[in-house]
Amino acid sequence: xxxFTLFFSLLVEAMPFLLLGxxxxxxxxxxxxxxxLIAKLPRNPILGAIIGSCFGFLFPVCECGNVxxxxxxxxxxxxxxxxxxxxxxxxxxxxxxxxxxxxAFPNQKEIVLLRILFSMAIAIIxxxxxxxxxxxxxxxxxxxxxxxxxxxQLEQKGIPTxxxxxxxxxxxxxxxxxxxxxxxxxxRSKGMSLGGxxxxxxxxxxxxxxxxLVIGSAVAAFIQVFVPREIILSVAQGTIGSILAMMLLAALxxxxxxxxxxxxxxxxxxxxxxxxxxxxxxxxxxxIKAIGLMLSIFRPRVILxxxxxxxxxxxxxxxxYSYFG
Amino acid sequence: MKITxxxxxxxxxxxxxxxxxxxxxxxxxxxWGNQVCATTEQCFLQVGPRVKNFSWSGxxxxxxxxxxxxxxxxxxxxxSVAQNLIINPPLPGKIxxxxxxxxxxxxxxxxxxxxxxxxxxxxxxxxxxxxELGKExxxxxxxxxxxxxxxVYIGSQGEEEGxxxxxxxxxxxxxxxxxxxxxxxxxxxxxxxDLILFSAVQSNKVNEGFANNQLYTVTTTDxxxxxxxxxxILDNKNYQNLKFALSPDGQTIILRRTNKKNPGKFGLWxxxxxxxxxxxxxxxxxxxxxxxxxxxxxxxxxxxxAILSLEPxxxxxxxxxxxxxxxxxxxxGSLAAMVNYNRDNPELLYTQSLFLVRAGGGEEKLFSTNxxxxxCKFNPTATILYCWLTQLVEETEEYRxxxxxxxxxxxxxxxxxxxxxxxxxxIKMSMARDGLxxxxxxxxxxxxxxxxxxERRIWLLIPPSTLSESDQPQLEQLPLVGFHPQWLP
Numbered sequence: 024x025x026x027f028t029l030f031f032s033l034l035v036e037a038m039p040f041l042l043l044g045x046x047x048x049x050x051x052x053x054x055x056x057x058x059x060l061i062a063k064l065p066r067n068p069i070l071g072a073i074i075g076s077c078f079g080f081l082f083p084v085c086e087c088g089n090v091x092x093x094x095x096x097x098x099x100x101x102x103x104x105x106x107x108x109x110x111x112x113x114x115x116x117x118x119x120x121x122x123x124x125x126x127a128f129p130n131q132k133e134i135v136l137l138r139i140l141f142s143m144a145i146a147i148i149x150x151x152x153x154x155x156x157x158x159x160x161x162x163x164x165x166x167x168x169x170x171x172x173x174x175x176q177l178e179q180k181g182i183p184t185x186x187x188x189x190x191x192x193x194x195x196x197x198x199x200x201x202x203x204x205x206x207x208x209x210x211r212s213k214g215m216s217l218g219g220x221x222x223x224x225x226x227x228x229x230x231x232x233x234x235x236l237v238i239g240s241a242v243a244a245f246i247q248v249f250v251p252r253e254i255i256l257s258v259a260q261g262t263i264g265s266i267l268a269m270m271l272l273a274a275l276x277x278x279x280x281x282x283x284x285x286x287x288x289x290x291x292x293x294x295x296x297x298x299x300x301x302x303x304x305x306x307x308x309x310x311i312k313a314i315g316l317m318l319s320i321f322r323p324r325v326i327l328x329x330x331x332x333x334x335x336x337x338x339x340x341x342x343x344y345s346y347f348g
Numbered sequence: 349m350k351i352t353x354x355x356x357x358x359x360x361x362x363x364x365x366x367x368x369x370x371x372x373x374x375x376x377x378x379x380w381g382n383q384v385c386a387t388t389e390q391c392f393l394q395v396g397p398r399v400k401n402f403s404w405s406g407x408x409x410x411x412x413x414x415x416x417x418x419x420x421x422x423x424x425x426x427x428s429v430a431q432n433l434i435i436n437p438p439l440p441g442k443i444x445x446x447x448x449x450x451x452x453x454x455x456x457x458x459x460x461x462x463x464x465x466x467x468x469x470x471x472x473x474x475x476x477x478x479x480e481l482g483k484e485x486x487x488x489x490x491x492x493x494x495x496x497x498x499x500v501y502i503g504s505q506g507e508e509e510g511x512x513x514x515x516x517x518x519x520x521x522x523x524x525x526x527x528x529x530x531x532x533x534x535x536x537x538x539x540x541x542d543l544i545l546f547s548a549v550q551s552n553k554v555n556e557g558f559a560n561n562q563l564y565t566v567t568t569t570d571x572x573x574x575x576x577x578x579x580x581i582l583d584n585k586n587y588q589n590l591k592f593a594l595s596p597d598g599q600t601i602i603l604r605r606t607n608k609k610n611p612g613k614f615g616l617w618x619x620x621x622x623x624x625x626x627x628x629x630x631x632x633x634x635x636x637x638x639x640x641x642x643x644x645x646x647x648x649x650x651x652x653x654a655i656l657s658l659e660p661x662x663x664x665x666x667x668x669x670x671x672x673x674x675x676x677x678x679x680x681g682s683l684a685a686m687v688n689y690n691r692d693n694p695e696l697l698y699t700q701s702l703f704l705v706r707a708g709g710g711e712e713k714l715f716s717t718n719x720x721x722x723x724c725k726f727n728p729t730a731t732i733l734y735c736w737l738t739q740l741v742e743e744t745e746e747y748r749x750x751x752x753x754x755x756x757x758x759x760x761x762x763x764x765x766x767x768x769x770x771x772x773x774x775i776k777m778s779m780a781r782d783g784l785x786x787x788x789x790x791x792x793x794x795x796x797x798x799x800x801x802x803e804r805r806i807w808l809l810i811p812p813s814t815l816s817e818s819d820q821p822q823l824e825q826l827p828l829v830g831f832h833p834q835w836l837p
Contacts, residue, residue, distance in 0.1 A: 152367055156360035260475055261482070262395065263382055265422075292447020293476065295422040296400065328364040335371035342378050345421070346393045 029244035033312055034237065036279050041236055041316075042229070044088025048095040049224040053217060068104040072150025075101075075108025076143050079117035089113040090316040091228050094167070097159060097320065104154035110317075111333065112146035114280040114307035115139065124303065127284035128291070134300060137344065141304045145336045152332065162325045164318070232316055239315025243277040246311060250275065265298035266341045270334065273306030280307035297345035305337040386483065396483040397422050397473040400448075402466065404492040410460075411728070411781030411837050412539060415441075415453040416492075422473055423448055425481050429471040436465045457728050457782040460497040461518035466490050499778070499787055500525070500544060500568070501830040502532050504804050508830065510554075512546060514568055515828060517808075522828070525566050525576040533558050534832070536594035541836040542568055545581065545594050545601065559588040563601070563619075568836065582619060590614070591635075595642035600658055602628075602638060602645060616647075618658060626660045637674055640681030646674045653686065671703065675721065678730035679781070682707050683758075685724045685733060690716070702735070704758065714756055715763055719749055725779035725786060727811075731758055734786060734811060736775045751775065755815050766811070766821045780835045785810040785822075787833040804831040 065071050078096075079089075093110035097103070114120065116139060128134045153162075160168040255275070259268035269290070278286050287302050309330050317326050385391035401419040418433075429450060430443050440455040458464070467489045473482030496518035503513045508524060510531035515522045525544065526532055531554050535546035547561040562584050566576035582589065587605040594601055599621045606614035616628040616636070634648035638658070644665060645656045652669035656662065671686040678684070684705045690696035701716040702724070719738035726733055733756040738749035753767040769775075769790070778787045786809045806828045812819035 152363055153360060155363045156358060161358045162360065256476070260478075261382075262422075263379060292449075293423050297421075325360070328360070328368070331368050332364065332371065335368065335375055339371065339374055339378065342382075346378070346381075346395070 026244050026248045029247050030240055033240040033243055033277055036282070037236055037240065037312060038233075040088040040279060040281070041091070041232060042088075044091040045225050045228045045232065047088070048091040048228060049221050051092065051095045051099065053221055053224075064102060064105055066102065068102075068151050068154030069147065071102045071104040071154065072108035072147040073143075075105030075150055076112035076116055076146040078105075078109040079113035079115070090313065090320065091232055094228075094320045097163065098167070102154065103156055103159045103162065104150040106159075107153040107329075108146045108150035111149055111308050111329070112142055115142035115304070116146075120280045120284075120307070123281055124284040127288045131291075131296065133348075134296065134303070137300055137348075138303045141300065141337070141340045142307070144340070145304065145308065145333055148336060149329065149332050152328075162321055164320060164322060167320060231319055235315040235319045236312065239312035240277070242315065243275065243311035246275050259294065259298070262295060262297065262345045263342065265294050266301045266338060266345070269294060269298040269302040270305045270337060270341075273302045274310050276306075277310040277312035278306065283307070295345060297341045297348070300344060301337050301341035304340070305333065308333045308337070394486065396486050397424060397471075398486040399468065399488040402488075402490045404466075405490040406492065408493050408495050409458060410495050410541060411457045414457070415451050418450040418452070418468075420448045420450070420485075423476070424450075424485070425472045425474045428481065429468065432468055432470040434467045436467070437462060439464065455729070458494045459782050459784060460494045460780070463491065463493045466492070494782070495541070495836070497780070497782075497784065498541075498836045499833050500535065500537065500836065501789075501806060501828065501833040502535070503830045505829040510548075510551060512544060512566060513828075513830060514836075515826075525568065526564075527575050527578065530564070530578075533561050534592070535834070536592070537568075537834055537836060538565075538594065538598040539596060539837055540598070543598075544568055544576075545592070547589060547592060559590065560584050561589055563589060563592060563603075582625075587617075593636060593638050595638045595658070596640050597642040600638070600642065602636065602658065604632070604636070616645075618660060628656070628658075629661045630656055630664070635673075637677070640677050640679065646684075648673065651689075651691065668705075671705075675702070675724045676726060678726040679728055680730065683726065683730050685714075685726070685735075687721050688713075704733075712761070714761055722751065722775045723777050723788075725777050727779065728781065728783040732756065732811075732815065733758060734777070734779070736777065736788070753809065753821070755811060757815055762815070764815050767809070767823060776832070778834045781837050787835060789831045789833060791831075804829060806830060806833045 065074060075096075078092075089110055092113070093106050096106045096109060121135065121139060124135045124138055125132075156162060255268050255272050258271075259265040273283075276286070283306050284303060287299050290302070291299060314326060314330075317329070321329070381391075381393045382395055385393040385395040398421055399418055400421045401417070403417040404413070407413075426443075426445055433443070433450075433452075439458050442453050442455065444451045444453070467487075468485065469487035471485045473485070475482045496516050498514060498516045498518070500512055500514050503509055503511050503524070507528070511528065512525040512532050512535060513522055514525050526546070526548065529551050530548040531551045533547045533549065535544050537544050543565045545563060545565050547563055549556075549558055549561045553560065562580060563582040565579045565581055568576060581601070582603070586609070587607055590604040590606060592601055592603045601619040603617045603619060604614065605617050615632045616630065618626045618628055620626075631647075631649055631654070633650075633654065636645055636647040638645055639655075643658055645658055647654045647656055649667070651672060652667055653671045653674050654664050655666040655668070656664050668686070670688050670692075672689040672691075673687040675685040675687060684707070686703050686705050688701045688703055690699050690701055696716060699716050699718050700721050702714045702721055704712045704714055714733070717737060718740045722736040722738065724733050724735040735754050735756065736751060737754055738751045741748045741750050751769045752765050753769070754763050754765045756763050775788050775790075780786070788807055788809065790805045790807055791803070806826045808824045808826055810822040810824075812821050
């Protein structure tokens with residue numbers, strides 16, 4: 024009984040945000056010219072990560088809605104640092120979440136400020152780490168990497184053609200030309216109206232991501248039934264224990280970032296500010312339910328890197344705040 | 349070949365694994381620091397519990413500040429905190445907890461003009477689910493002070509004449525607040541004590557009468573030589589301002605005004621903080637007082653007291669026909685002292701009775717007198733009512749009223765006369781918000797020189813700490829000449 028209650032509550036809570044994310048992703052697909060978007064994004068990994076982290080203000084989605092949007096950004100050829108920056112920061116760095124945190128902690132403004140600051144810092148650092156990977160294909164699931172429309176010429180300008188990968192045609196002048204440079208961009212599906220394409224994309228993404236959300240919610244509900252919260256909270260002894268417990272709780276309860284501050288508020292009287300921050304920063308980045316969705320984009324080892332880096336950075340920031348804040 | 353390709357490390361693998369190892373080392377260092385600092389007294393890492401915030405830290409507080417909040421960074425053992433929390437000099441109060449926040453509510457307003465220190469050491473962390481206590485708190489100490497004792501009066505001599513004067517009793521310093529071109533008639537002080545609302549006429553038009561007054565505010569800083577900053581709040585172009593009262597929250601002014609063109613059109617008006625003027629459109633009545641809740645008004649109406657809303661066109665909330673005068677409210681508004689003139693009781697005719705009326709309903713008669721009830725004030729905790737009363741002295745050929753000061757214990761209803769004054773005229777008192785004492789003016793009319801205006805002296809009366817006949821009040825005449833003294837909140 025409690026499994027189904029938890030499962031459906033997670034699903035009902037997340038589905039509107041997934042729909043919003045899929046909707047925004049479809050808008051991006053149809054209305055944004057990827058060539059112009061990519062040309063406008065900075066190539067510098069730090070700047071790219073910062074800008075990606077701030078995309079959340081344009082697409083106010085929680086950790087379920089950010090996955091389709093991040094996936095679309097990657098498919099459109101947005102640099103990995105920006106897409107990862109968006110994926111990690113958007114669930115926190117957006118007006119709805121900032122407002123709800125402000126409302127939940129009216130007397131502890133430092134929680135609002137530090138939540139933004141720590142989330143931004145973690146997204147930027149991990150975004151920078153991922154910027155070393157120029158070619159995003161090895162990061163992505165095979166099916167997705169085939170659909171990648173990265174205009175590689177942007178990346179490879181200035182590199183001798185002999186050192187580039189891909190298919191080349193020997194021109195009349197004897198110099199090889201990349202296929203991607205002479206083949207005109209794929210026109211948007213003919214015979215289907217803009218609205219039709221929009222609906223078709225929504226249906227496709229919902230099919231792919233909706234299934235992952237159902238599986239993720241089921242796993243999260245299953246763990247919560249068999250590992251009750253009391254067991255997690257019982258390890259919360261001292262500064263370190265309480266931070267670890269709240270991070271674990273954040274990952275397991277899989278609550279949306281738009282409402283997680285109110286959940287954290289119920290622990291405000293018994294937990295340290297550092298551990299509350301750990302909950303509020305780590306939860307939107309990684310949770311069981313969102314891991315399912317992330318598996319639709321990234322290969323498992325990439326998710327492991329994301330998880331490990333986010334967990335370590337959250338722990339260090341939260342503990343650092345407890346020591347020096 | 350395929351297996352070799354899969355096993356080849358991509359740049360992301362190399363950088364991510366290196367970074368994860370580096371962060372792992374940093375984490376280990378921090379965790380090790382936690383272990384080391386847990387057993388070391390002086391350590392660069394703050395491992396033990398500590399006070400995150402003290403709401404009065406470094407602040408100057410006033411009578412409005414009745415409680416402070418101490419916020420800890422983790423749950424604390426409540427008993428050990430209560431045992432080790434020290435305020436010097438002592439300020440009695442009650443502790444209550446809301447999670448990691450401790451609220452300390454003062455039993456009575458903190459005495460003014462004092463410096464306080466709050467210290468906490470030796471309190472311990474509470475460990476969830478365990479009986480034994482955790483680490484000891486890092487010693488905490490912080491200072492705060494109460495504002496100087498100060499009051500404002502209207503000067504009546506020399507350059508102070510007709511001007512508002514601020515007297516800092518703590519530092520024995522006085523400062524004229526209003527310019528010499530304005531003659532002040534009446535004033536009310538805003539709740540934070542930073543502003544005063546006053547009615548005044550141009551000094552060169554005093555002969556035209558006080559009805560042409562205008563309302564101004566003036567700032568109350570007692571630093572510097574300049575007068576306070578004056579701002580006109582309400583002019584007298586179309587209406588004459590007859591009487592005004594400022595609500596205790598400082599957001600509303602109630603005025604009795606009369607139309608200059610149509611004098612028959614007069615009544616109560618509401619002037620809001622945003623400058624909006626609205627007629628209340630209720631019965632005009634007589635004297636009025638705004639209740640401490642700042643939402644209702646007690647208005648003398650006919651032979652009773654009407655309780656009205658401050659909202660225009662509202663129906664009267666209540667009418668108390670048995671009372672002829674509202675004397676005072678307690679600071680929190682839960683009690684009121686009202687006078688019954690006993691007109692419906694032939695046996696008590698020509699006597700006055702003082703009643704204690706509770707906001708939640710219910711009334712108690714405190715006493716009846718054949719003299720007069722001049723003015724009363726509750727102490728801040730509303731346990732004692734101080735009154736200036738008169739006693740009818742029947743001498744051979746004439747009646748004479750002898751004024752005396754009395755304290756009434758509201759628990760026992762015992763009346764204790766404390767002081768007798770030889771001369772008086774219409775004594776009005778002001779009770780200090782911290783309960784230190786009462787200010788009142790004494791008007792001394794010199795019968796030999798009838799033409800000159802009477803001399804007005806300001807007195808400070810400090811009631812005894814306990815109500816017993818052996819404990820006498822202290823009465824001090826202040827070296828000030830003026831009238832209508834009012835303590836700053």
